[in-house]
Amino acid sequence: MNDYEDFISTVSHELRTPLTSIRGFSQTMLASWEKLDDDNKKKFLNIIIEQSNRLINLVENMLSVTKLQDTKDTIIIKEVTIKPVIEMICSIVKTQHPDKSFKIDINDHAILADKDKFQQVMTNLIENAGKYGDDKSTITIKSNYANDFVIIKVINNGIEISENDYEKIFTKFSRIDNPLTRKVQGSGLGLYITKNLVEKMGGNIRVNSQNHETVFEVSMPCANIERQAMNAVRNSNN
DSSP: OOOOHHHHHHHHHHHHHHHHHHHHHHHHHHHHHTTHHHHHHHHHHHHHHHHHHHHHHHHHHHHHHHHHTTOOOOOOOOEEEEHHHHHHHHHHHHHHHTEEEEEEEESSOEEOOOHHHHHHEEEHHHHHHHHHHHTTTTEEEEEEEEEEEEEEEEEEEESSSOGGGGGGGGGGTTOOSSSHHHHHHSSSSHHHHHHHHHHHTTTTTEEEEEEEEEEEEEEEOOOOOHHHHHHHHHHHHH
């Protein structure tokens, strides 16, 4: 089986699960509407909504994977101030995970990036922190400057990722096996997409997980105009 056939086979399996749930609970409600009490009707509708959202996320991830492989996909690199992007994402993720608190320690750093793709990268990382962090825990997002790069860290407390899985989690359809990930649904595409987008924009990403804390670190080129001008002069003199 080649990579394309393997991709189609895996996606078909991932699509089947939410579709089966949506159809099953819809059929149950239609067939037994008069027999179901309000609590069960609400429960079944919530399951249908949850599985519909899962299906939408999976389709969006599939489209993102397809774009990654499209050499014509345009990346527009420009100066992006990271703080308002991250604040906006945190406010959205907070509505999805109201038990989580957010600590934003972001300086007024600007990076060179495609704004939409950078937003997708940070959304994936912050949503993951919300999904896999301990109940009622605090998610910290902070930044600093080092060697012409802005370093952005997304930190959450929860079950650790084994060092043996550091590379694995960035591969297509990868899901590590631990008690929490068994309870949280996912396609295994989010971090694969994240890594590819970061690298396409000239950055890099790594993870470190120990002492009940997981840190995803994204390094993006710094949009420091004065430094770029100095480097251009220095290169022209060489």
